[in-house]
Amino acid sequence: MKKKIFVLDTNVLVHDPEAFLQFPRHEVILPVTVLEELDNLKRIPGEVGKNVRLAIRTLCALKNGKGDFHKGLSLKNGATIRVVTEIKGKYPSFLNPDLNDNKILMTALDLADKHRVVFVSKDLALRIKAEALGLETEDYERLKVSYESIHRECRSLTLEKRAIDMLFKEGELEIEEETVQPNEYVQLTDGYQTACLAWYDGGRQKLKKLVPFTNLWGVKPRNLEQQCAVDALLREEIRLVTLVGPAGTGKTLLALAAGLKKVFDDGTYRKILVSRPIVPLGRDIGFLPGTKEEKLSHWMQPIFDNLELLCASHEEESDTLNWVLENKKIEMEAVTYIRGRSLPKMYFLIDEAQNLTPHEVKTIISRAGEGTKVILVGDPTQIDNPYLDKDSNGLTYAFAKFSDQNISASVFLDKTERSELASLAAELL
Numbered sequence: 001m002k003k004k005i006f007v008l009d010t011n012v013l014v015h016d017p018e019a020f021l022q023f024p025r026h027e028v029i030l031p032v033t034v035l036e037e038l039d040n041l042k043r044i045p046g047e048v049g050k051n052v053r054l055a056i057r058t059l060c061a062l063k064n065g066k067g068d069f070h071k072g073l074s075l076k077n078g079a080t081i082r083v084v085t086e087i088k089g090k091y092p093s094f095l096n097p098d099l100n101d102n103k104i105l106m107t108a109l110d111l112a113d114k115h116r117v118v119f120v121s122k123d124l125a126l127r128i129k130a131e132a133l134g135l136e137t138e139d140y141e142r143l144k145v146s147y148e149s150i151h152r153e154c155r156s157l158t159l160e161k162r163a164i165d166m167l168f169k170e171g172e173l174e175i176e177e178e179t180v181q182p183n184e185y186v187q188l189t190d191g192y193q194t195a196c197l198a199w200y201d202g203g204r205q206k207l208k209k210l211v212p213f214t215n216l217w218g219v220k221p222r223n224l225e226q227q228c229a230v231d232a233l234l235r236e237e238i239r240l241v242t243l244v245g246p247a248g249t250g251k252t253l254l255a256l257a258a259g260l261k262k263v264f265d266d267g268t269y270r271k272i273l274v275s276r277p278i279v280p281l282g283r284d285i286g287f288l289p290g291t292k293e294e295k296l297s298h299w300m301q302p303i304f305d306n307l308e309l310l311c312a313s314h315e316e317e318s319d320t321l322n323w324v325l326e327n328k329k330i331e332m333e334a335v336t337y338i339r340g341r342s343l344p345k346m347y348f349l350i351d352e353a354q355n356l357t358p359h360e361v362k363t364i365i366s367r368a369g370e371g372t373k374v375i376l377v378g379d380p381t382q383i384d385n386p387y388l389d390k391d392s393n394g395l396t397y398a399f400a401k402f403s404d405q406n407i408s409a410s411v412f413l414d415k416t417e418r419s420e421l422a423s424l425a426a427e428l429l
């Protein structure tokens with residue numbers, strides 16, 4: 001295989017701090033401008049600063065007193081890594097030489113005169129510019145899963161009528177069905193009509209009836225997918241739930257309603273912890289006035305809206321809402337401040353999880369202590385993070401990586417139930 005030269009953009013290392021280790025038997029080039037940008041980003045709070053510091057530490061560990069980054073440092077995987085400090089070629093007239101992006105592109109262009117160069121960046125606009133200059137480009141593919149490959153509808157499973165009757169009677173039914181994944185929900189049919197929904201326990205290879213419930217804070221599932229979602233949220237043996245679907249499908253409302261039942265009615269968890277990534281302000285809340293709680297209230301308003309709706313099912317709506325909030329069993333927190341915490345026996349809801357990177361999702365899920373349930377909610381087709389897409393975000397990545405684990409379940413919700421207008425908007429617009 002002919003050796004290639006991969007020139008990495010800064011955002012690749014922000015996305016994956018160990019990205020330069022993922023090109024075995026090839027040469028990895030870091031333009032000096034990339035190192036300058038990393039140095040400027042290392043003090044930023046939150047996941048960006050954390051990843052940048054990790055990337056710098058990993059580079060230092062690779063050197064460890066041996067080799068020279070200017071001449072090229074050999075890695076154990078057969079690759080070499082080199083830092084390029086000068087640009088010899090002349091800038092095209094349409095490129096501003098003062099822009100860091102253009103300096104990185106020119107480094108790649110210089111090398112492309114004599115070598116096969118691949119420019120790697122998470123920035124689509126910069127990749128398009130690089131292609132216009134004649135460079136071969138790639139998105140960074142590691143920590144990336146095809147969204148289309150994981151999207152699925154609730155499957156139908158045909159069984160004999162007596163087997164379905166046995167499931168109703170005993171509550172479970174042993175089957176040998178290799179195509180059904182652990183914790184997958186299926187529609188059972190006897191070949192003539194749909195009989196019921198069931199949940200597949202992969203550990204015991206048994207179909208089970210859905211968890212019965214009488215009160216979910218005034219909320220009732222309106223469709224098949226919502227029934228599956230509620231079952232996953234209430235089932236104790238499932239520790240990680242991912243709910244995926246467009247706006248208005250009831251993801252956050254159902255997750256919050258199940259949390260209220262589990263915390264306030266059943267006492268299964270100590271509290272509900274709700275978190276959302278704060279993307280529009282650079283993952284920081286320092287630009288808003290007031291205390292941390294006052295700043296967070298702007299970003300958590302969708303959660304408060306859902307709480308008001310759930311409490312409206314009680315006769316004394318305002319009293320119920322005040323009681324829920326004053327009970328100190330609901331905590332709001334920005335994703336930025338989750339790292340470093342240990343969270344035992346909590347119902348942990350992460351809304352808008354599609355705006356998280358795979359590393360951020362790993363950080364969040366790894367905070368779960370004994371007895372904690374984690375719920376990831378979001379729509380991978382609606383992403384605000386400029387360097388993520390439906391295939392590379394943390395929600396899709398977590399869905400794929402946990403798909404065969406007995407302690408996790410995922411449900412796609414495709415039908416909008418917010419209102420007739422919202423449903424038409426989702427379909428027509």
